[in-house]
Amino acid sequence: RATYWCPELKADDPAKKGICSNFLCDTKPGDDVVMTGPAGKVMLLPEEDPETDYIMVATGTGIAPYRGFVRRLFVEETPAADAYKGQAWLFLGVANSDALLYDDEFQSVKSEYPE
Known part of the structure; x- marks a missing residue:
């Protein structure tokens, strides 16, 4: 517990x-x-406007869907990701630093794409 x-x-x-x-x-x-299992669709990148800005807000384990989204946006080789020119902000609230999930991955993306 x-x-x-x-x-x-x-x-x-x-x-x-x-x-x-x-x-x-x-x-x-x-x-x-x-x-219940995952419901809904994959978070798709809006290919019609590659300059769309994203603001993502999560707490605790709520970060999980954004992990996949950030990976699709900045890590995976997809036409939509290659064309993306917008900015993305991720706000994560946790009780303490021990509760930061996937922090190494997010910091790596942040250092590779500082703007």
Whole structure:
């Protein structure tokens, strides 16, 4: 079970209790768990305007869809990515630096495309 230690309270902070991880930790063998899979479509690059700017906002594991999008935009060799001339901003909110997912990948893209 993941907990958040509050240095000011010098105790676990129950206000920072994760919904999904704690739900899974509280399940017992034999419990029914209803899950849904990914729905929707792949985030497509708008090929009609290669100068489109993107603003992406995520918290915690919500960064996952943007990882694929950033890879399509800056890492993979696709006609749309090769033509892209806009700017992309990614804002990620996490409780602390230990919670930064895929940070090495994002920093690599940022250093290769600083503008």
